[in-house]
Amino acid sequence: MAVVSPDPVPRYADMLAAMGSEPRLRIVRLLLTAHPAGMVAGEIGSHLQIAAPTLSHHLERLRREGVVKVRRDGTYLWYTAHAEALEELLQFLFAECCTRSCACDPGRIIHPGL
Template sequence: MKKEKTIAALAALAQESRLDVFRMLVQSGPEGLPAGEIGARLGVPSPTLSFHLNHLKHAGLVTCRRDSRSIIYSADFKAMTDLISYLTENCCRGQAELCAPAACKPARAINGKQLRSAEREKVSA
């Protein structure tokens, strides 16, 4: 991922509503969600939601497709992976074996609750 795309993606996610939308789309998986359902779940008016979705789409973080009368939005998982890879490519001086075991692993969630490092170790055991 190029630096310009990384900056655009991070800028798009640096707003509370857009971050909430993106996280919801990631949780929904590749099937995505209709725009109306996203707005209803988050309590965001249609014009505001449209603005935020367009911002995420322009940054390359979401895709959309038409399904009958609905527009279905999905997280672009390749773009998300590319962003994470760009941010962590030099983690621990480029030597993954130097990193602490959980340093570059995403947090696991159980019942929608993010777990801290110590809690993840208890669950994994």
């Protein structure tokens, strides 16, 4: 019997919703620039001028939806962008929403301005 893979749309919708606020999108962008080493919460907050309680809320939402990963190193929590999950999301958007429907020119996405 063939194994049917679950529909990825709900997962990707949750990931997009998690990134759907300006502070969280800025966090993801910052963590991608720090990839693969990541950053501790204090660095993120300092860089983006986000208070610790607010930052904690945003990081937890991003972690819960699989957009960021966290690891403990002594007393520090290091946050990294979940690059593999973000890559899967981009592949889905590219394949399902752009290429299949011919709504977007793949060349302009990969090489903007050409």
